[in-house]
Amino acid sequence: MLYRTLGGTGIEVSAYCLGTMMFGSVGNPDHAESVRVIHAALDAGINFVDTADMYSAGESETIVGKALKGRRDDVVLATKVHFPMGEGPNRGGNSRRWIVKEVEESLRRLGTDWIDLYQVHRPDHTTDIEETLSALTDLVRAGKVRAFGCSTFPAEEIVESHVVAERRGLGRFRTEQPPYSILARGIERAVLPTCRRYGMGVLTWSPLASGFLTGKYRKGGAIDLTSGR
Template structure:
């Protein structure tokens, strides 16, 4: 598997990263099977494992920690914090109070003395970015974290964080982790160019658009809104064909399936190769639930798309377009809370 350098950090990472969101109650409930899958990925040349404290409420991190026993030094271990880990509002966010505790909890669950890449999972409108960078810088200097990054940050907040780090003397963010797929191309407009401008490494998530590009769905009748458990059950609206954005995705899906067939490719292989082809992308996070799924995704590692195929994708889903805006997984608070828009 090819390697790339992560955002000028000197850290060599594989073009595919293993996402661990599906390890635990949210996906694969067999911890031993999940450990075997992690080993399968490492044996195939993947050297990045990405998880988060909130995935199955800590269970994913525990599984990853067990799997990396004896192999920790060969793995770039990434995790994330800031999502709610309980009913108390102080058990979430990007404050010094919470991130200090969140890192300690992650270190314990991962059974390691340091985290190679620690990422704030989402922006926090209630915490000054100076506060967040201050605590993360202290954690780096304490040796508990090597590199810091963020996930699903809009372009303007990426810029603000870079300027704040420079002006306040903080260690700066070196990576961004955005959602990116053929069906969710909004980050091409500003997020990816901004990441390139500041030399950030980019680890994308959701290349199969929550399963839309897995080859499983082609018609509205293929979508069973009653199936699934855990996190999938909470996000059935993302597959409801009556939602206008999902109807647009279904229309595009038919054309993409035809294009993949004409190119002699499986649809998920086409989808991942598309994401990997963007010059801003360092590594594509794949999130398999089963060993068979992982094996199939790994088979796409050498797929390269021709200019003609990429041009055809642009015709089906224009550059910078999110067919369903909710696929970005982050909505600015000003659009949610009326009190932020009214005096």
Template sequence: MEYRKLGRTGVSVSPLCLGTMMFGPWGNDDKADSIRIIHRALESGINFVDSADVYSEGESERIVGEALKGRRDDVVLATKFFMPMGDDVNHRGGSRKWIMQEVEQSLRRLQTDYIDLYQVHRPSPDTDVEETLSALSDLVHQGKVRYIGSSSYSASQIVEAQWAARDRHLQRFVTEQPPYSMLVRGIEQDVLPTIQRHGMGSLTYSPLSGGWLSGRWRKDEDTSPVSAARRRAAMADRFDLSLEENQRKLDVVEGLIELADEAGLTLIELAIGFVISHPAVTAAIIGPRTMEQLESQLPAADVSLSDDVLDRIDQIVTPGVTINPADNSYGTAELAPKARRRK
């Protein structure tokens, strides 16, 4: 497995990053099995692991902590904060109060005394970015955090944070974590070029677009992703097959399956290979729930797509376009259509 530099940090990471959202009650509730999956990923050469405090309400971090006993220093460990952790109104967000409190909880759950990459899970429209950066800078100076990053920031928010760090002499975000797949290409317009201009690394999530690019759902078949969406109502528009945009996704998937067959690849290998082939992408986050899913994704680390195959993908899905806008999860309400009206 060839390793890549994480932005300008000098740290080398694998092109596949093991995402752990599916470890715990949200996905695989068998702790021992989840640990076996993590160990298999590490044995395959993956040295990059990404979690978040909110995943299964902290259980994912606990599982990762158990799995990394005796291996901690060989892994680049990333986690995130921001999402609500309980009912208290201050147990969430990007405030100094919450950051200083929650980092201690994550360190305890992960059974470590430092986090390699501590990321803001989402931008906050009501919190000064300087407050967030200042608190994170203090954690770096204390040795509890090595680097800091953002997740699902728009291009303008990335730039604002970079400038604030420069002007206030604070630690800067060295990475961004956006959604990216063959069906969700909106970040090619401005987010990925902005990441490159600022020398940031990127760990992109959902390369299989929530399962759409796994081959699980096909056009004119009885299988449907709608039932999975019902478990998380906020994501329903991404899976509702009555929507024209999602029918379009099914059409696109058929074309991509045909292309994958011609290239001698599985659809999963084509999908992940596409993501890691972009020069602005450091690593693609894979999120297996089972060992079988992990084994189907590992070969993608060595996939190299020819220009002809990439051109064919561009013919099937226009560069810079997200087929269903509901799949975009970066930015804030300031970019929503209703916010564009004159007042």
């Protein structure tokens, strides 16, 4: 297995990362089967697992936590925060209020004391980036998070985050997770050069274009619009 350093953090991760968006009620409700998939990936040398609080409303994190019992020290665990979790106007976003609350819920579901990579799932234009970075920096200082990153941020907002981090003495985004495949190469224009400029690691989502590149869809065949993976 090929391993690479994650965005200047010193953390070594496998070139392949196991995504778990479809673990749980949205994709595969069979927890035992999902656990077997995770174990097979770990046995093959993959040490990087990515999930999010909103995947199947927390169920994916719970499954990942079950699978990593007894193997947590060998795994680089990534999850995310941003999308709404339940009812209420403050149960989502990138505010300090939500981040410090939701990280505790993710830790509980994952059955762990720390998260290796905590990612902001999307930009939040109602919250100052300084507030978001300050909250994430405090989580690192508290030992609950090892490093933090962003996902699907445009280049200009990545630049802004680094300028603010340097000006205010805060931690900075170490990774960006954009959509990227041979069919969707828009990030090559600005996002990838920006990540290179700041030494950020790049994790990609939907590298197989939601299954299109696997041969899943056939000419003239029916398309299930609810099945994106």
